[in-house]
Amino acid sequence: MDKLVIRGGKRISGTIAASGSKNSALPVIAATLLAPDGIFTINRIPDLQDVRTFSQLLEHLGAEISFSENILRVSTSNLRNDEAPYELVKKMRASIYVLGPLLARFGHARVSLPGGCAFGPRPVDLHIMAMEKLGAEITIEKGYIDAKVKGDRLQGTTIDFPISSVGATGNALMAAVTAEGTTVLNNAAAEPEIECLCQFLQAMGANISGIGTMTLVVEGVDRLNAVSFENIFDRIEAGTLLASAAITRGEITVTGVRPSHLDSVLKAFQAAGCIVTSGSDYVSLTAPEKLLATDITANPYPSFPTDMQAQWMALMTQADGTSNIIDKIYHERFNHIPELNRLGAHIDIRENQAVVHGPKALTGTKVMSTDLRASACLVLAGLVACETTEVLRVYHLDRGYERIERKLSALGADIERDRYQEFS
Numbered sequence: 001m002d003k004l005v006i007r008g009g010k011r012i013s014g015t016i017a018a019s020g021s022k023n024s025a026l027p028v029i030a031a032t033l034l035a036p037d038g039i040f041t042i043n044r045i046p047d048l049q050d051v052r053t054f055s056q057l058l059e060h061l062g063a064e065i066s067f068s069e070n071i072l073r074v075s076t077s078n079l080r081n082d083e084a085p086y087e088l089v090k091k092m093r094a095s096i097y098v099l100g101p102l103l104a105r106f107g108h109a110r111v112s113l114p115g116g117c118a119f120g121p122r123p124v125d126l127h128i129m130a131m132e133k134l135g136a137e138i139t140i141e142k143g144y145i146d147a148k149v150k151g152d153r154l155q156g157t158t159i160d161f162p163i164s165s166v167g168a169t170g171n172a173l174m175a176a177v178t179a180e181g182t183t184v185l186n187n188a189a190a191e192p193e194i195e196c197l198c199q200f201l202q203a204m205g206a207n208i209s210g211i212g213t214m215t216l217v218v219e220g221v222d223r224l225n226a227v228s229f230e231n232i233f234d235r236i237e238a239g240t241l242l243a244s245a246a247i248t249r250g251e252i253t254v255t256g257v258r259p260s261h262l263d264s265v266l267k268a269f270q271a272a273g274c275i276v277t278s279g280s281d282y283v284s285l286t287a288p289e290k291l292l293a294t295d296i297t298a299n300p301y302p303s304f305p306t307d308m309q310a311q312w313m314a315l316m317t318q319a320d321g322t323s324n325i326i327d328k329i330y331h332e333r334f335n336h337i338p339e340l341n342r343l344g345a346h347i348d349i350r351e352n353q354a355v356v357h358g359p360k361a362l363t364g365t366k367v368m369s370t371d372l373r374a375s376a377c378l379v380l381a382g383l384v385a386c387e388t389t390e391v392l393r394v395y396h397l398d399r400g401y402e403r404i405e406r407k408l409s410a411l412g413a414d415i416e417r418d419r420y421q422e423f424s
């Protein structure tokens with residue numbers, strides 16, 4: 001397996017471009033299933049394990065895909081299968097994104113239930129509720145969702161999401177764009193990745209209003225076409241890179257980002273004493289001498305993202321004072337705490353709230369990645385720890401960060417990838 005070996009204490013400094021967003025790339029790739037002919041060309045697709053796993057799933061369904069230099073070309077003209085098998089879905093929960101488009105295109109889909117994940121149960125009931133509201137008959141059997149359209153087409157409807165869900169909003173959108181009549185999605189997720197999916201669907205010929213808000217109105221159309229499209233940049237990768245400068249008392253410019261997508265994160269950096277400036281497509285950050293303890297609560301967009309919570313916790317281990325970190329999306333997303341404490345941090349959990357007592361000098365040792373963002377948190381901690389930190393099981397990190405060790409080395413970090421053998 002691969003590990004990252006980090007000799008901490010180097011200051012991050014320089015300019016780096018953000019990669020394309022993983023969380024918008026996946027639903028955008030799923031939406032290609034909606035066009036019965038033509039070839040899509042999608043630019044700025046990050047070269048990540050999750051993208052490759054998702055491409056494998058589409059190939060299993062019969063799509064033809066080529067991927068190089070961050071350009072993905074897809075044709076879904078000759079689909080031959082409407083089943084997403086357990087073997088592929090278990091590798092990546094986002095595989096559930098094929099449910100809506102397959103149902104819309106074929107009137108039938110069979111998708112394995114994804115199962116739990118490292119930070120909680122993560123149900124898919126809202127995806128199922130949305131498909132049922134749009135007129136699908138759903139049975140769950142032997143771990144599979146079996147969905148069939150009643151009649152010959154999905155029907156427009158009003159869907160009130162009881163909680164905001166990125167995945168369920170994306171799935172409902174993809175099912176609704178070719179449904180008959182009008183669909184209203186209330187309490188829809190307003191994350192930039194959903195806005196990006198809406199723009200992709202619009203480019204294909206869909207009719208969606210309210211894009212970027214929590215109420216989306218879809219007028220069903222008869223047909224969608226293959227198009228060329230540019231994916232958005234990854235706000236979470238950008239936030240992680242900004243944190244790498246903040247934690248090492250460095251300075252950084254991340255280019256290619258849309259600063260408004262990072263608003264809550266930039267405000268938190270400012271509250272922690274960082275100097276943040278931005279232009280239309282870049283953000284610069286200069287760390288203060290002394291970081292200030294800053295509380296955050298992760299909530300749906302535009303609030304602080306849950307996908308930056310672990311990285312923020314790493315940063316707060318170096319801040320002066322006590323900071324409280326709450327995750328209202330995934331209450332138990334705290335697998336990184338024991339590992340941070342092994343590096344010398346002092347973090348307690350009190351009733352779903354992490355209390356970080358800073359600043360604490362960290363000392364490198366071997367630590368274990370448990371999920372994607374927890375891994376990023378450990379890399380950040382390794383950058384500031386004295387001696388050597390080895391982050392094991394970096395396959396979690398590779399799911400969502402494109403060559404992060406190369407980016408961090410280019411910015412002055414002493415970090416390299418190496419192989420190791422795990423005892424079985």
Ligand code: UD1
Nearest residue numbers: 023094122123124125126127164165166167168306307329
């Ligand atoms: C997406 C992101 C993930 C991010 C999360 C929250 C992708 C590929 N992943 O995941 O990185 O951490 O948004 O911003 O884009 N829920 C239900 N029932 C459902 C669906 C969700 O109860 O059917 C709950 C979840 O358990 C969670 C909350 O809704 O508490 C939000 O989850 P959701 O936005 O759906 O997350 P994902 O789309 O899976």
